[in-house]
Amino acid sequence: MAREVRFTCIGLGNIGRNLLDILVHREEAIARDYDLRFLLVGAADSSGAAISPTGLDMARVRDLKLARQGVAAYEGAGRPGMSALGMVVSTPADLLVDAAPTNLRDGEPGLSCVRAALRARQHVVMADKGPLVLAFGELTALAKAQGVRLAFSGTVAGGLPTxxxxxxxxxxxxxxxxxxxxxxxxxxxxxxxxxxxxxxxxxxxxxxxxxxxxxxxxxxxxxxxxxxxxxxxxxxxxxxxxxxxxxxxxxxxxxxxxxxxxxxxxxxxxxxxxxxxxxxxxxxxxxxxxxxxxxxxxxxxxxxxxxxxxxxxxxxxxxxxxxEKGPVPTSAAVLRDMINACLGV
The missing domain is CATH 3.30.360.10 (Dihydrodipicolinate Reductase; domain 2)
Structure with missing residues (x-):
């Protein structure tokens, strides 16, 4: 039976939404090839958050975003107004995906969420460049000290493994x-x-x-x-x-x-x-x-x-x-990092 990996995601724009779409379509192949099954237990965007310890329906979250609704509209699990950091610290998980928009002023909301996840001994996968540009040494040292992976191959030239x-x-x-x-x-x-x-x-x-x-x-x-x-x-x-x-x-x-x-x-x-x-x-x-x-x-x-x-x-x-004609290869690079982080590659 495939190992369950609970993950949270902050940012549900093009990269985050397409990641969920890939996971929906590739779920069985990932379980077969890598013995992993990813379970989305929390997600946050500008509307708030949605949390479910038993797992959010990734197709449903994707479709909410395609319908131009926020994840807080997720019936039964939505938390209108909850911050990304509030979602991360209150949701037990194995891995955080930071797909938030890049913010070069202070790195937020990604920087605080990444710090919190690493301190909780969660792997972190990033498409968000801001925290890395502003605090690379701090974050990599924290990941090493906590014995977890910090992966970011999707931050440089999308799907290209630069x-x-x-x-x-x-x-x-x-x-x-x-x-x-x-x-x-x-x-x-x-x-x-x-x-x-x-x-x-x-x-x-x-x-x-x-x-x-x-x-x-x-x-x-x-x-x-x-x-x-x-x-x-x-x-x-x-x-x-x-x-x-x-x-x-x-x-x-x-x-x-x-x-x-x-x-x-x-x-x-x-x-x-x-x-x-x-x-x-x-x-x-x-x-x-x-x-x-x-x-x-x-x-x-x-x-x-x-x-x-x-x-x-x-x-x-x-x-x-x-x-690369769109954001999908970057989303696929995030999935690559999720798999490799869980496998210790």
Whole structure:
């Protein structure tokens, strides 16, 4: 019989809702292949929370969100106005999923919930970047002290196992340089501008209409989303304590058709590239529009793609790319981390 894993989830937007949908459809396969059965015992969103020690119906929670209702409307289990932290501390569980919106001011509500779950010796799986950017060292030390897993492979380039490649698969080798296209929105915009001759404003509007850019696209187009992800890579893969203040950041607002044309004439493309470069005993970090040869691993990628290149001392150069047209691969990465955390992988 499959081992039951009780979990709570904070944040039921695109990532959290799609995670529940995947779990509904993959429940039997997960039980068969991994001997695990995930039971949602608590969930929280902006409306409040829902709690059931015997398990919430994940399809029902998903459908409430699709109907634009809050989880507090869950009949018999809803707790209108309950905070995410209140739900976490009052609900016995084995694992917390933090899929809350990223908040770079104070990391809330994710940061307090993650701290509480780790102190309660629960594994934590994160799609929320804010707590990691603001308190990576604290959270990883707390997880280690409590003997539980803190997993976050879905925070950098969605479903692409960027962090896993760097932390697990490059074990024993030294990383000398990292290059990444970590933000899909800016890659979409720059590719449409380059290949179709759109202006920045036209490409941004199309991205917003396609649902891949927010109404306020500042985090994406000004480079801060990519910088957040670079900070996570620096702390986790490079083991170099790093904050946003360590990253030189330039966005794409000032990239023009003339710039793209000059790059094309020289056989190059312009991408918003995140770079970590070893300099002596330390590292330099940047996110900026960069001219790349068209045959560069990050120069060849399409408008829906994200990717990473690791340059190492003994394992050579390793690149990986994902085509990601929506949030589902990130939700699948969260599930990957849930399974691996429970299996001790």
């Amino acid at each position: 962090v896993n490649i760097g932390m697990r698969d490059l074990a024993g080798s030294g990383v000398e340089r990292v290059e990444g296209i970590f933000n899909g929105t800016t890659n979409y915009i720059l590719t449409r501008m380059d290949e179709e001759g759109l202006t920045y404003e036209e490409a941004l509007r199309d991205a917003q209409e396609a649902g891949i850019a927010e109404a306020d696209p500042t985090l994406d187009v000004d480079g801060w989303d990519a910088a957040n992800k670079l900070v996570i890579v620096a702390n986790s893969v490079l083991r170099r304590p790093t904050t946003l203040q360590d990253v030189h950041v330039e966005g794409i607002r000032n990239v023009t058709q003339a710039d793209l044309r000059r790059a094309r004439e020289q056989g190059k493309v312009i991408r918003l590239l995140a770079v970590a470069e070893k300099r002596g005993e330390d590292w330099a970090f940047s996110v900026r529009p960069t001219w790349l040869d068209r045959n560069h691993p990050m120069g060849r990628i399409g408008m829906w793609d994200m990717g990473v290149v690791y340059y190492t001392d003994y394992m050579g150069t390793i690149s990986a790319v994902i085509e």
